[in-house]
Amino acid sequence: xxxxxxxxxxxxxxxxxxxxxxxxxxxxxxxxxxxxxxxxxxxxxxxxxxxxxxxxxxxxxxxxxxxxxxxxxxxxxxxxxxxxxxxxxxxxxxxxxxxxxxxxxxxxxxxxxxxxxxxxxxxxxxxxxxxxxxxxxxxxxxxxxxxxxxxxxxxxxxxxxxxxxxxxxxxxxxxxxxxxxxxxxxxxxxxxxx
Amino acid sequence: xxxxxxxxxxxxxxxxxxxxxxxxxxxxxxxxxxxxxxxxxxxxxxxxxxxxxxxxxxxxxxxxxxxxxxxxxxxxxxxxxxxxxxxxxxxxxxxxxxxxxxxxxxxxxxxxxxxxxxxxxxxxxxxxxxxxxxxxxxxxxxxxxxxxxxxxxxxxxxxxxxxxxxxxxxxxxxxxxxxxxxxxxxxxxxxxxx
Numbered sequence: 001x002x003x004x005x006x007x008x009x010x011x012x013x014x015x016x017x018x019x020x021x022x023x024x025x026x027x028x029x030x031x032x033x034x035x036x037x038x039x040x041x042x043x044x045x046x047x048x049x050x051x052x053x054x055x056x057x058x059x060x061x062x063x064x065x066x067x068x069x070x071x072x073x074x075x076x077x078x079x080x081x082x083x084x085x086x087x088x089x090x091x092x093x094x095x096x097x098x099x100x101x102x103x104x105x106x107x108x109x110x111x112x113x114x115x116x117x118x119x120x121x122x123x124x125x126x127x128x129x130x131x132x133x134x135x136x137x138x139x140x141x142x143x144x145x146x147x148x149x150x151x152x153x154x155x156x157x158x159x160x161x162x163x164x165x166x167x168x169x170x171x172x173x174x175x176x177x178x179x180x181x182x183x184x185x186x187x188x189x190x191x192x193x194x
Numbered sequence: 195x196x197x198x199x200x201x202x203x204x205x206x207x208x209x210x211x212x213x214x215x216x217x218x219x220x221x222x223x224x225x226x227x228x229x230x231x232x233x234x235x236x237x238x239x240x241x242x243x244x245x246x247x248x249x250x251x252x253x254x255x256x257x258x259x260x261x262x263x264x265x266x267x268x269x270x271x272x273x274x275x276x277x278x279x280x281x282x283x284x285x286x287x288x289x290x291x292x293x294x295x296x297x298x299x300x301x302x303x304x305x306x307x308x309x310x311x312x313x314x315x316x317x318x319x320x321x322x323x324x325x326x327x328x329x330x331x332x333x334x335x336x337x338x339x340x341x342x343x344x345x346x347x348x349x350x351x352x353x354x355x356x357x358x359x360x361x362x363x364x365x366x367x368x369x370x371x372x373x374x375x376x377x378x379x380x381x382x383x384x385x386x387x388x
Contacts, residue, residue, distance in 0.1 A: 044319070044321040044322075045321065048285060048325075049243070049244070049283075049325065050243070050283060050284050050285035050324070050325035051285050053283050053284055053342060054284050054285055054291060055294060057341065057342055057343075058339070058340045058341050058342060059283065059335060059340045059342060060339065060340025060341075061340075070285075070321060070323075070324075071290075071321070072288065072290030072291070072294075089243075089244060089247050089253065090244050090247055090248050091242060091244035091245050091248055091264075094266065096265075096266030097248060097266070100249060100266075125238070127238040127239065127264060127265070128238075128322075129264075130244070130264075130324070131242070131243065131244035140337065141253060141335055141337050141340075142337050143334065143335050143336050143337030143338070144337070145252070145254060146252045146253045146254025146255075146335075147251065147252050147254075148247060148251055148252060148253060149251075
């Protein structure tokens with residue numbers, strides 16, 4: 001399949017079959033893409049940051065790590081990663097997070113609204129959208145105090161991550177809409193199914 | 195209301211009205227209690243570790259911090275905390291986590307199974323159980339590598355946390371069933387609605 005562009009501040013949903021690999025590319029650098037994965041045969045099964053942290057015994061996920069579901073099944077394995085810095089702590093930006101963090105800016109429905117619209121045809125309700133795997137998002141944690149910061153991604157133009165589906169999935173994917181997560185500018189995301 | 199005991203390796207669910215305070219007590223010390231909170235008028239609204247980390251800007255939650263919902267509403271505020279060490283990263287232990295982490299021990303349904311049974315009468319499906327706020331659970335994060343460890347709680351006999359309901363809630367609460375989280379022994383948890 002050829003390359004697909006997700007325009008700035010928008011989202012997409014699509015099928016990914018077991019064994020296929022999804023390549024998520026940051027074409028211009030310093031951009032975030034929120035990724036969700038649901039089991040295609042029952043979308044109540046979904047990626048879970050808590051199960052993933054449990055089984056991987058780390059909050060820093062890169063090549064060799066697996067994204068697990070709320071039913072303790074393997075959904076995606078990270079098979080290649082040219083960045084090594086992603087986030088699985090924070091929820092997709094939404095109208096409420098725009099009001100909270102950017103009161104001086106117009107409210108935007110954010111990745112949450114973009115994911116909700118793109119995933120609705122697959123039977124996913126907005127309330128069932130969990131913490132996304134935030135590709136390229138740079139959220140350092142201070143181990144001593146627990147404080148977190150949202151810094152610009154370290155991804156350079158053309159950087160990418162490749163994830164292999166362990167079962168048939170429905171994927172939600174965005175080009176992030178928030179200011180802090182991408183260093184203040186809005187850019188597209190590219191993806192390719194291999 | 196008088197003190198209620200949750201026996202070792204079991205769970206409970208109950209209503210907590212707006213303005214009431216829930217006191218969770220570790221009577222013997224070094225025990226964990228998984229806490230869930232759902233909006234009573236629509237249980238699709240539930241505590242969210244990701245939204246909480248977003249708004250509180252920390253993964254270490256104690257007095258003054260709020261537990262937020264997936265709809266960006268305040269559900270519980272921590273008003274007093276004699277321990278200061280809790281976890282909001284990891285999912286409730288379950289049959290699958292027992293098989294994974296304790297292959298030499300009998301499988302137990304864990305906090306996940308206990309919460310699922312206790313919450314079913316309130317219309318909560320097992321798949322809708324998110325990461326719990328794991329009261330007294332001691333999970334240090336290495337900020338440099340992202341690695342996490344599960345250590346025995348630092349709670350002493352009689353230590354407690356008090357949380358005030360910001361709206362009418364359904365609470366799920368356990369006395370934890372896993373080996374690592376409580377230093378290898380199973381103990382009760384006490385709670386009181388004030």
